[in-house]
Amino acid sequence: MRLGFDAKRLFHNATGLGNYSRTLLANLRAAHPELECFLYSPKSSENAFALPFREDSGYVVRTATGWAAPLWRSFGVTRQLRRDGVKLYHGLSHELPYGLHRGGISSVVTIHDLIYRRHPEWYPTVDRWIYDRKVHHACREADRIIAISEHTQRDLVEFYGAPSERIDVVYQSCDPLFYTEADPAFPADALTRYALPADFFLFVGSLTPRKNLPLILDAYLQLPPADRLPLLIVGRGTRYRDRLMAEARYRPLHPLLRWIDDLDDNRHLRQLYRRARAVLYPSHYEGFGLPVAEALLSRTAVVTSTVSSLPEAGGPGALLVDPNRPEEMAAALHRLLHDNALRDRLISAGHxxxxxxxxxxxxxxxxxxxxxxALETR
Known part of the structure; x- marks a missing residue:
């Protein structure tokens, strides 16, 4: 059977939706090599992370021809799908092209989150309008809607009136290396590059207000000095980082903070997870919470938020804290530092x-x- 996929993010996004697309397709092909997978993108790329999909004969790549690239993805690709004999098209990132039903093509769309509806104050008006139009069309037209968490499923019902019986919860998987038990030595150059302390807490995520890094810093200020382990912060966002560091109340913490904004190798990331005392992820809102799952698979305890999908992602391997109460984060850190039996239980159950x-x-x-x-509805 021939399946089509929106592959724009696969070819052009190094993280986030790109990782979701690449992992989903790699897992699908490994389990079902009989499937023919057609990848549709306005243009291909020479990015190293997309190399397996350009070289594997099990994938057929189609790019825009004769259309302006952005329009082709929404309007022109349907004609190409019919020519290719595709039976089902999967929009991997919130949207579907027009005309699929008229072409007799079944459709599935993945909705990752509805942050722009739950927290409109975080988005410019124009961006919210564009996201809303795309998701509304996709939810109306898709034969099946995939939500990457039960929380996203509930949001789809609340904000778009999507019938719950048409929504399938399919959790996001992680890079295959996180499922292996092998623990290769951390390269010596990486140890030097990251200046790793012997013991540390770890934060992984983009440096934006939504990720809620100030909660961790405020919790540190409430801890006795002996409990203030170094904090490794892995993520990009220089402007936001500089703004935080300019705040006078955080100056006593500067010697404890290690910033890593150039980590692009999941092998190194997995080693950071495995060496950390715990991963701290007190986000205000997530569609899933991939760093939480990666940490659990790396046999590391997690402290995350009580809100959105994060209790689903953390399950029995996480301590949950109110993302607006630094005293709860401080208490969780103290417990993980002084109760090894608790930490061991979290690691075992979470893994x-x-x-x-x-x-x-x-x-x-x-x-x-x-x-x-989806195919049964056609």
Whole structure:
């Protein structure tokens, strides 16, 4: 059977939606090599992360011809899908092209989050309007809607009136290396490059207000000095970082903060997870919370928020804190520093939970079931 996929993010996004697209397709092809996968993108790319999809004969790449690239993705690609004999098209990032139903092509769309509806104050008006139009069209036209968490499913019902019986919850999987038990030595140059302390807490995420890094810093200020482990902060956002560091109340913490904004190798990231005392992820809102799942798979305890999808991502491997109460974060850090039995329980339970819920086998089978349901509606 021939399946089509919106591959713009796969070819051009190094993280986020790009990782979601690449992992989903790699897992799908590994489990079902009989499928023919057609990848549609306004243009291809020479990015190293997309190389396997350009070189594997199991993928056919189609790019825009004769159309302005942005218009082709929404309007021109349907004609190409019909020529290719595609039976089902999967929009991997919130949107579907027009005309699929008229062409007799079944459709599935993945909705990752509705942050722009839940927190409109975080987005410019024009961006909110564009996102809303695309998601509204996709939810109306898709034969099946994939939500990457139960929380996103509830948001779809609340904000768009999407019928819950047409929504399938299919969790996001992680890079395959996070599921291996092998623990290769950290390269010596990486140890020097990151200046790793012997013991540390770890934050992974873009440096934006939504990720809520100030909660961690405010919690540190409430801890006794002996409990203030170095904090490694992995993520990009120089402007926001500089703004935080300019605040007088955080100056006593400057010697404890290690900033890493150039990490682009998941092998190094996994080693950071495995060496950390715990991963701290007190975000105000997430559609899923990939760093939480990655940390659990790396056998690391997690402290995350009580809100949105994060309790789903953390399961029994996480301590949950109110993202607006630094005293709760401080208490969680103190417990992880002084209660090794608790930390061991979190690590064991979290690792088993993440393998069962976010593993390639479980997520790919749920994906295939969504495809079967979509095809049955045609």
């Amino acid at each position: 088993a939970y993440a393998h069962a819920r976010f593993g390639a086998a479980a997520t790919t089978e749920a994906l295939m079931e969504s495809y079967r349901r």
